[in-house]
Amino acid sequence: MDDKIEKNLHELKEQIYVNNELKQDLRKTFVPKSKRRKSLWRNPWISGLLAAAVFMAFYFSNSQPDHFVKASSLNITNSISFMDIGSGEVVAYSHQKGSLYVSLRDQGIFKYTNEGLTNLTKEVADSMSQSIIEDQLLFSQNGTIYILALQTKESKEIMKGTSDISYSQPTWKDKNTIYVTKNEGSKSEIVEINLKTMKETSVTKGSSLIFVEKEKKLIFERDSQIFMKDIKNGEESFVDKGIDPAVSADGAYISYVKNNNGFDDVWIKDLDLETKKKVTTNVPPRFENKNQGLYQYTLPIWSSNERSLYVLKLSQFDPNASIQIMKISLNEKAISAEQTVERYLQALIVRDDDYAKSMMEQPPEFLTVSNPHQIGYDVISSKEKNGITTVTANVYWTYTANPYYKVGTYQFELKQEKSQYIIQNIAETESVEVTSADFSNELFLVKDGGDRERLFSLTDIPKEFLLTDSVRISSLVISPNEKDVIFSLQEMAEKVGEPAGVTILKYDRDQKTFTEISRLEPKNNSESLVIEQMSLNSTGQYVVADVFSEPGFVPTTYLFDVVKGEKVDQFTGSHSLFWQNQKLIMQVMDENKSMLYEFDPKTNEKYKF
Numbered sequence: 269m270d271d272k273i274e275k276n277l278h279e280l281k282e283q284i285y286v287n288n289e290l291k292q293d294l295r296k297t298f299v300p301k302s303k304r305r306k307s308l309w310r311n312p313w314i315s316g317l318l319a320a321a322v323f324m325a326f327y328f329s330n331s332q333p334d335h336f337v338k339a340s341s342l343n344i345t346n347s348i349s350f351m352d353i354g355s356g357e358v359v360a361y362s363h364q365k366g367s368l369y370v371s372l373r374d375q376g377i378f379k380y381t382n383e384g385l386t387n388l389t390k391e392v393a394d395s396m397s398q399s400i401i402e403d404q405l406l407f408s409q410n411g412t413i414y415i416l417a418l419q420t421k422e423s424k425e426i427m428k429g430t431s432d433i434s435y436s437q438p439t440w441k442d443k444n445t446i447y448v449t450k451n452e453g454s455k456s457e458i459v460e461i462n463l464k465t466m467k468e469t470s471v472t473k474g475s476s477l478i479f480v481e482k483e484k485k486l487i488f489e490r491d492s493q494i495f496m497k498d499i500k501n502g503e504e505s506f507v508d509k510g511i512d513p514a515v516s517a518d519g520a521y522i523s524y525v526k527n528n529n530g531f532d533d534v535w536i537k538d539l540d541l542e543t544k545k546k547v548t549t550n551v552p553p554r555f556e557n558k559n560q561g562l563y564q565y566t567l568p569i570w571s572s573n574e575r576s577l578y579v580l581k582l583s584q585f586d587p588n589a590s591i592q593i594m595k596i597s598l599n600e601k602a603i604s605a606e607q608t609v610e611r612y613l614q615a616l617i618v619r620d621d622d623y624a625k626s627m628m629e630q631p632p633e634f635l636t637v638s639n640p641h642q643i644g645y646d647v648i649s650s651k652e653k654n655g656i657t658t659v660t661a662n663v664y665w666t667y668t669a670n671p672y673y674k675v676g677t678y679q680f681e682l683k684q685e686k687s688q689y690i691i692q693n694i695a696e697t698e699s700v701e702v703t704s705a706d707f708s709n710e711l712f713l714v715k716d717g718g719d720r721e722r723l724f725s726l727t728d729i730p731k732e733f734l735l736t737d738s739v740r741i742s743s744l745v746i747s748p749n750e751k752d753v754i755f756s757l758q759e760m761a762e763k764v765g766e767p768a769g770v771t772i773l774k775y776d777r778d779q780k781t782f783t784e785i786s787r788l789e790p791k792n793n794s795e796s797l798v799i800e801q802m803s804l805n806s807t808g809q810y811v812v813a814d815v816f817s818e819p820g821f822v823p824t825t826y827l828f829d830v831v832k833g834e835k836v837d838q839f840t841g842s843h844s845l846f847w848q849n850q851k852l853i854m855q856v857m858d859e860n861k862s863m864l865y866e867f868d869p870k871t872n873e874k875y876k877f
Contacts, residue, residue, distance in 0.1 A: 336520060337600040338538055338542065338543045339521055339536045339537055339538045339543045339544050339545045340543035340544065340545050341543075341600055341687075342536070342545060342547075342575070342598040342599065342600060343598065343599055343600070343601065343602055343603050343687050343688070344547055344596060344597070344598060344603070345597045345598065345599045345601075345603060345607065346595075346596075346597045346611060347547075347548070347594060347595070347596045347597070347623070348594065348595055348614075348864070348877070349581070349592040349593070349594045349595075349864075350593065350594070350595055350863060350864040350877035351370075351380070351592065351593040351861070351862070351863045351864070351877075352590050352591075352592050352861065352862040352863075353370075353372065353590060353591045353592070353593070353860075353861050357372065357373040357591070358370060358371070358372060358373075358580060358591045358593070359371045359372070359373050359392065359393065359394045359395075360393045360394060360395050360396040360407065360567075361396060361567070361569065361578070361580075361593070362396040362397060362398055362405065362569065363398075363569055363570065363571050363572045363578060364399075364400045364405065364418075364572050365400070365572055365573070366572060366573045367379055367380065367381070367572075368380040368578070368593075369388075369396065369405065370385065370593075371392055371393035371394070371396060371407070372392070373392055374392065375387075375390075375392070376388070376389050376390040376391060376392055377389050377391060377392070377393055377407070377416065379418075380863070380876060381876065382865075382874055382875055382876050384856065384858045384861075384863060385858060385861060385863075388416065388418070388421045389416060389421055389423055391407075391409060391414065391416070391423050392409060393407035393408065393409060393414075394407075394408055394409055394410070394436065395407065395408045395436045395437045395438070396408075397438050397439045397440060398439065398478060398514060398515075398569055398570070399439060399440050399479070399481075400418070400440070401440045401442070401443045402443065403417065403418045403419050404416065404417055404418070405418055406438035406439065406440065406446060407423075407438070408435060408436040408437065408438055408448075410429065410434075411429025411430075411433070411434025411435055411436065411451075412425055412427065412428045412429045412434075412435065413425075413426050413427035413428075413435050413436075413438050413446070413448060414426065426463060427448065427461060427466070432452060432453075433450065433451070433452050434450075434451045434452075435448045435449070435450055435451075436448065436449050436451065436475075437449040437475060437476055437477060439477060439478060439479050440479065441460065441479055441481075442481075444462065444463050444464055445460060445461065445462055445463065446460075446461050446463065447459070447460055447461075447471065447477050447479055447486065448461060448477075449474075449475040449476070449477060450468070451475075455473075456473065456474065456475040457470055457471070457472065457473050457474070458470075458471040458472050458473075458474050458475070458477050458486065458488055459471060471486065471497070472486070472488070472490075472495075472497055472504070473490055474488040474489055474490035474495065475488065475489055475490070476488055476489040476511065476512060476513055477489075478513055478514055478515045480515050480519045480539065481519070482519050483519055483539065484498065484499045484500050485497065485498055485499065485539075486499060487507070487513045487514075487515055487522055488513065489510075489511050489512070489513055492509065492510070492511055493506065493507075493508070493509050493510070494506075494507035494508050494509070494510050494511075494513045494522065494524050495507060496522075496539075496541075505541065507522060507524075507537060507541060508524065508526060508535065508537060508544065509526055509527075510524035510525055510526040510527075510535065511524065511525050512524055512525045512566060512567050512568060514567075514568055514569045514570055515539070515570065516570040516575070517570055517571070517572050517573065519539060520538065520539055521536045521537065521538060521539065521570075522536065522537045522538075522539060523535070523536050523537075523568040523569075523570065523577055524537075524568065525565050525566060525567075525568060526546075529559070530559050530560040530561060531550040531552075531560070531561035532550060532561055532563070532564050532565050532566075533546050533547075533548045533549070533550050533561075533565065534546070534547050534548045534565050534568045534577065534579055534596070535547065536577070536598075547577065547596055547598070548563075548565055548579070548596070549623075549626050550562060550563050550565075551563075551622050551625075551626075553584075553585050560584070561584070562583070562584060562585065562622065563581055563582075563583065563584065564581065564582055564584050565579050565580070565581050566579070566580045566581075567579070567580050571595075574597070575597070575598045575599065576595055576596060576597045576598065577595070577596040577598070578593055578594070578595055578596075579593070579594045579595075579596060580592070580593060580594075581593075581594050595877065602684075602687045602688070603687070603688055603689065604650075604689070605650055605652075605657040605659050605680075605682045605684075605689045606647050606650050606659055608627055608659075608682060608688070608689040608691065609647055609659045609661055609680050609682070609691070610645070610647055611623075611627065612624050612627045612628075612680075612691060613642065613645040613661065613663060614645075614846070615627075616635060616636055616642045617641075617642045617643065617644070617645070617845060617846050618845065619636045619641075621634065621635045621636055627689075627690065627691050628690065628691045629683070629690045629691065629692045630692075638668070639667045639668055639670075640665045640666060640667045640672060640674065641665065641666065641667075641668075642663055642664065642665055643664050643665065643666050643801060643803045643844075643846060644663070644664035644803050644804075644805075644806075644846045644847050645661055645662065645663050645664065645846070646661060646662045646664075646806040647659060647660075647661045648660045648661055648662060648677075655683065655684075656681050656682070656683060656692070657681070657682045657683075657684070657689065658679055658680065658681055658682075659679070659680040659682065660677065660678070660679050660680075660697075661677075661678055661680065662675055662676070662677055662678075662806075663675075663676045663678055664676075664745075664803065664804070666743065666745075666801045666802070666803070668800055668801060669742055669743060669758075669798065669799065669800055669801070670707050670742065670743070671702070671703065671704045671707060671711060671741045671742060671743070671744050671755065672701070672702070672703050672704070672707075672744075673701070673702045673703075673743075673744050673745050673746055673802075674699060674700070674701045674702075674703075675699065675700045675701075675746070675748075676696050676698070676699045677696065677697050677698040677699065678694055678695065678696050678697065679694070679695050679697055680693075680694055681693040681694075681695075698715075698716055699714075699715065699716055699717065700713070700714075700715055700746065700750060701713070701714040701715075702714075702723070702744060702745075702746050702753060704741070709725055709726035709727075709740055709741050710722070710724075710725035710726070711723040711724055711725070711741065711744075711753070711755075713746075713750075723753060723775065723777070724775060724780075726739070726740070726741060729757070729773070729782055730782055733757065733771055733773060733782065733784060734757070735759065735769070735771070736759050736760075736768075738759065738760040738761075738762060739757050739758065739759050739760060740757070740758050740760065741755055741756070741757065741758075742755070742756045742757070742758035742770075742799050743755070743756050743799050743800065743801050743802040743813070744756065744802060745802050745803065745804040745811060746804075747804070747808040747830075748804075748806065748807070748808045749808065750777070751776065751777055751778060752774050752775065752776055752777065752808075752830070753774070753775040753777065754772065754773070754774050754775075754785065754802065754804070754811050754830060755772075755773055755774075755775065756770055756771065756772055756773070756799045756802065756813065757770065757771040757773065758770055758798065758799055759771075759796075761796045766793075766794075766796070767790045767792070767793045767794070767795060767796060768790065768796035768797060768798075769787065769788055769789045769790055769796075769797050770787075770788040770797050770798075770799045770813075770815060771784065771786075771787050771788070772784070772785040772786045772787075772788070772811075772813060772826075772828065773785060774830065774833075783833065784833075785811075785828050785830065785833055785834075786826070786828055786834075786835050788813075788815060788826065790817065791817070795817050795818070795819075795820075796817065796818050797815050797816075797817055798815065798816055798817075798818060799813055799814070799815050800814040800815065800816060800823075801813075801814050801844075802814075803844060803846070803847065804830075804847075805847045805850055805852075805869075806847065806850070807850065808830065809829060809830060809831050809869075810827060810828065810829060810830065810836065810852075810869050811827075811828050811830050812825060812826065812827050812828075812844045812852060812854075813825070813826045813828070814826075814843055814844055822840065822841065823840075823841060823842060823843050823857070824838055824839065824840050824841075824842070825838065825839045825842045825843060825844050825854055826838045827839075827852065827867070827869055829869070836869050836872065837867070837869075837872060839854065839856065839867075841856060841857045841858065842854050842855060842856045842857065842865075843855050843857075845864070848866075850868075850869075850870075851866050851867060851868050851869075852866070852867045852869065853865075853866055854867060863876065863877070864876075864877045865877065
């Protein structure tokens with residue numbers, strides 16, 4: 269039976285939890301250069317879990333802010349992949365009035381909400397405007413321009429293409445005028461169209477246009493270079509080499525993708541062209557062609573209400589990689605040492621070794637392994653002395669489907685270099701482990717790697733909790749005060765088709781008593797439940813358990829209030845990632861797509877990233 273569970277867990281990792289993208293997570297790449305020019309994105313089948321987690325942003329007004337910050341002075345407060353599209357292609361996307369709109373090939377246009385991706389229309393956009401007027405979103409499909417009314421979800425054709433001429437990449441100039449890219453044969457030009465008269469006026473050669481309304485300037489691409497045209501006087505200025513330009517909501521910054529010796533990266537530049545900054549870090553693959561970046565980035569767009577970028581990415585060397593949407597948050601404030609450690613630990617949890625290595629002075633070749641693995645963290649304190657900042661943090665570890673849990677206290681020594689901190693050294697100073705001898709049914713407490721203290725064995729558990737003879741102790745956690753051990757009893761079906769459940773119990777070390785927190789029953793007599801892992805928030809009040817059913821491998825996340833001894837909620841088709849600020853960051857799988865959410869157990873509310 270153990271072999272069978274191990275096999276099923278392996279399949280689960282491949283299909284749901286440990287996504288190949290997440291093992292490499294934030295591995296950013298896309299199709300070969302020759303295939304990606306016209307924004308059609310190939311995307312193989314997804315494995316599942318996606319990476320990682322946080323969202324810090326700086327809010328904008330719709331006009332240039334009084335306190336303008338140069339692009340070179342902006343710092344990355346976080347970069348996180350929050351959506352994984354596992355089937356078909358992401359052909360276009362846009363961010364309007366605080367909401368993300370995504371066009372999926374053969375599926376339609378969707379709005380990203382707290383409930384997931386909500387379909388607005390079956391029409392598929394191959395390009396989308398990055399601005400709206402009167403809740404109307406422009407998009408193109410097969411050479412024809414449409415307007416989508418976001419409130420009524422109705423679309424209307426406004427400029428029809430022909431067999432010889434196609435229109436794409438529309439953007440608003442004003443409510444009566446739009447700019448589009450007109451393609452005729454191999455020639456691309458930007459034209460202005462009056463929606464009342466339908467008269468076309470040629471503006472310039474190029475494509476991928478963005479209109480900056482306040483400055484009356486067009487940003488566009490021509491021959492893999494970015495240009496800016498002043499509509500008032502007709503003058504054109506060279507911005508930089510690159511493709512896929514976009515402009516921030518306040519009109520202060522231009523974003524684009526630039527290739528340097530085979531390595532794609534996202535850059536931002538001031539609209540006045542004074543300074544620029546690279547905001548991604550592409551790296552060579554470990555064992556492949558060192559002259560080509562591991563990741564490919566494409567179509568960076570700006571949030572409509574934050575100082576943040578959204579970027580499409582794909583792993584170039586993973587044939588099973590799926591398209592991800594990454595959010596890069598920017599802020600003028602320097603990243604603190606504590607924030608650096610948080611970002612580093614988040615990267616470890618989602619197994620993004622390369623992102624974690626970018627924060628280390630001398631990174632090892634490998635940082636993470638499958639087991640044991642990190643499932644949470646808590647930054648405790650920070651102090652500075654002689655130019656070195658020491659950050660102390662607890663890191664929580666588990667072992668998939670086995671009775672092992674560790675709280676390790678680590679000291680991170682960091683040195684500030686310009687606007688960022690670099691981790692110079694990491695040392696474990698304390699540890700508390702709950703483990704068993706060779707994963708037997710007897711648990712021990714071990715502090716700082718010293719002598720073992722026996723806790724209890726399977727034979728100590730009251731018979732009323734042992735509903736079958738074939739049962740073992742599985743995933744567990746220990747409370748912050750080390751008083752309570754919350755653990756699971758995994759029932760073992762003797763053969764395929766027999767039911768098996770999971771019981772969650774609490775063991776009081778002082779009273780040496782056992783209390784049931786919850787009993788998880790299979791839905792029918794031919795289904796078995798298998799618990800994969802458990803994690804505890806830093807206060808010790810809430811515990812989360814990731815369970816899947818077999819056959820079918822349907823994942824479910826259960827959340828319990830340990831203090832009250834009751835279930836708070838459960839989420840089918842989801843998997844927990846980690847706790848952050850007393851909120852649970854989890855991934856929800858929706859058919860062949862996955863998205864990150866934040867759940868607040870105190871309010872029972874779930875929020876999208």
